[in-house]
Amino acid sequence: MYEKLEEINEVVRNCTKCNLCKNRTNTVLGSGNENAKVMFIGEGPGADEDKIGEPFVGKAGKLMNQAFLGIGISREEVYISNIVKCRPPNNRTPLKEEAEACLDYLRNQVMIIKPKIIVLLGNTALKNILGEEYGITASRGKWIEKKGIKYLPTFHPAALLRDESKKIDFWNDLKLVKKELENY
Ligand code: URA
DSSP: OOSSHHHHHHHHHTOOSSGGGGGOSSOOOEEEOTTOSEEEEESOOOHHHHHHSOSSOSHHHHHHHHHHHHHTOOGGGSEEEESOSSOOGGGOOOOHHHHHHHHHHHHHHHHHHOOSEEEEEHHHHHHHHHOTTOOHHHHTTOOEEETTEEEEEEOOHHHHHHOGGGHHHHHHHHHHHHHHHTTO
């Protein structure tokens, strides 16, 4: 385990633990505030993120920014990362072995940042962090506390691009986060 995010970033940049390393342009460790009280975890980089090396900079990220703005959360106060740090081909869901190969990096990031709240964006984040028995439809909007961290599963922003009716739930979930943040 490393003590600084920059050290993890250096290791991730050279990581060859799974096949996703073969097609990447850039690794995407995460971005934001290293002392954030809230951390958002997505699935994995898409084409834009792979090109730039930052999480959630494409369409889904822009939608997330709009929601943050509307609710009064700033991207500078949060930390955003993903289950896998390299883009899966054609943006497919990361395979179990790819997620498992990458998860120690995320655990190390959580250890350093020490967030009070972790927002799990979509099924991939939810299942890899809390377990296969969870599903986003049943779990979204409900707090789950484990080892002193409050987890809130919600829809992945890309799901809102496919189905606008999910936007209200997503906004309401972010409002829960904003409210909970008042306690810290
Ligand atoms: N989708 C994700 O899950 N993560 C990103 O960084 C971008 C899109």
